[in-house]
Amino acid sequence: MANKGKSTRGTVKDFPGFKANEDAEALRKAMKGLGTDEVPIVKLITSRSNAQRQEIAVAFKTLFGRDLVNDLKSELSGKFEKVIVALMTPACLYDAYELRHAMKGAGTCENVLIEILASRNTAELGNIKQIYKQEYGCELEDSITGDTSGFFQRMLVVLVQANRDSEGKVMDSSIEQDAQDLFKAGEEKWGTDEEKFITILGTRSVTHLRKVFDKYMTISGFQIEESIDRETSGHLEKLLLAVVKSARSVPGYFAETLYDAMKGAGTNDCTLIRVMVSRSEIDLLDIRREFRQNFGKSLLQMIKSDTSGDYSSTLLLLCGGDDE
CATH class of the missing domain: 1.10.220.10 (Annexin)
Known part of the structure; x- marks a missing residue:
């Protein structure tokens, strides 16, 4: 239910x-x-x-x-069909389906892996893994290791373990240590110790991480996002940034994801559909608020100007109102 x-x-x-x-x-x-x-x-x-x-x-x-x-x-047909079929897909199946299709066939859609695995909580990830196995007869982790490589793969595997410290768990004694370790692994080091970033960002509770980010700022004079930006690149950089942004605020992360999907020429409709559908019963009201706050326009207005027809009507009704 x-x-x-x-x-x-x-x-x-x-x-x-x-x-x-x-x-x-x-x-x-x-x-x-x-x-x-x-x-x-x-x-x-x-x-x-x-x-x-x-x-x-x-x-x-x-x-x-x-x-x-x-x-x-x-x-x-088209995008209208895609959004309606997405809405008709059982919620528990939808993430598993999107992950599967991001890896199936030639080429991998890394952005889908990043968006889903960086933003879902431990319980959601456990559920996704179980359903993935039921539906596709193989472990999600095996699909990921078969389709990705390097530190990007390692970070995804850590996230898929769904062994992040329980929500609210803060180890006061190790906040300073974690912040120092991240600093030493990045800004202070010639080259980057990716393993350290992966372990800390992939296993500590969200509450703990927020305190680590504050301490990191005090120690280094940089936001952790700035350091990741400088120290890493490609898919690993995108994944680490998504984990940090989700730890700070999941609605904030999705507001930015939606904005990026619609800004500039051409709209990334796959992302737009996935976020609107998958968050519509969870936190879309919060995403709307963050969107308004961070980008100075309402999500509704931006969808209106970026989409058309029945597809647009569907997204606008899902959006559920304006924040102007």
């Missing part, structure tokens, strides 16, 4: 007075006959929680003997 306790900062919640059969009938009606009526599809799917959407899919099969997702795929 819906993830209680955690979903309070989402824009999408359980729909009151929900009736799966009625919704299934409304969707069938929207797709039956000549042409598809996209408006009811958008309105209905964006206003039901993921758990409710799964119930609608079951009702659809029971009533009509048809697979709802397959019907939607055959009636819709």
